[in-house]
Amino acid sequence: ETLRPTQEPAKPQAAQPVPSEKPLVLVTMGSDSDLPVLKAGLDILRQFGVPYALDITSAHRTPRYMMKVADEAAARGIKVIIAAAGGAAHLPGMMSSETPLPVIGVPVKATHLDGIDSLLSIVQMPRGIPTATVGINNSTNAALLAIRILGTSIPEFFTKMKKYQEKMEEEVLTKGSKLRE
Numbered sequence: 001e002t003l004r005p006t007q008e009p010a011k012p013q014a015a016q017p018v019p020s021e022k023p024l025v026l027v028t029m030g031s032d033s034d035l036p037v038l039k040a041g042l043d044i045l046r047q048f049g050v051p052y053a054l055d056i057t058s059a060h061r062t063p064r065y066m067m068k069v070a071d072e073a074a075a076r077g078i079k080v081i082i083a084a085a086g087g088a089a090h091l092p093g094m095m096s097s098e099t100p101l102p103v104i105g106v107p108v109k110a111t112h113l114d115g116i117d118s119l120l121s122i123v124q125m126p127r128g129i130p131t132a133t134v135g136i137n138n139s140t141n142a143a144l145l146a147i148r149i150l151g152t153s154i155p156e157f158f159t160k161m162k163k164y165q166e167k168m169e170e171e172v173l174t175k176g177s178k179l180r181e
């Protein structure tokens with residue numbers, strides 16, 4: 001599949017991982033109601049050919065399962081965790097406390113507070129438990145950051161990211177040159 005940086009991402013047929021490959025990224029969420037927000041990020045992972053696994057690990061409704069998944073992620077071969085949650089969004093921070101892997105939190109706009117509650121819950125982690133935080137509902141950037149992290153040790157993803165950025169630059173410059181005509 002070609003990389004389409006600034007165009008509308010193609011809708012994945014279903015939120016299914018790249019099959020028959022060991023997942024490198026775990027994409028998890030507090031509730032299946034978060035899944036629509038994750039679709040754009042899943043599409044990016046698929047465009048880049050990143051094998052991923054999906055799960056629901058609620059910090060409040062399934063705390064023991066959440067901790068088990070975080071604890072076992074590295075042994076499964078997972079390199080990065082993307083965790084989406086809304087409201088009192090403890091999921092990314094709690095998973096981060098249970099694994100040495102990098103965790104990227106996606107604040108989901110799920111309440112009347114428009115996602116500010118989720119954003120602050122994720123970004124304001126105490127010293128010692130770093131948890132990367134992207135913008136509200138911005139699963140695209142979570143996926144791109146995960147791929148950049150993979151790119152530090154997997155040349156294929158480093159090269160693909162470089163091409164993605166070059167294509168994005170080219171597209172914007174082309175749009176600008178049309179405006180200047």
Ligand code: RP5
Binds near residue numbers: 058085110
């Ligand atoms: C959080 O509560 C989830 O991450 C979700 O964003 C929010 C609402 O969950 P549901 O009530 O829709 O299951 O735990």
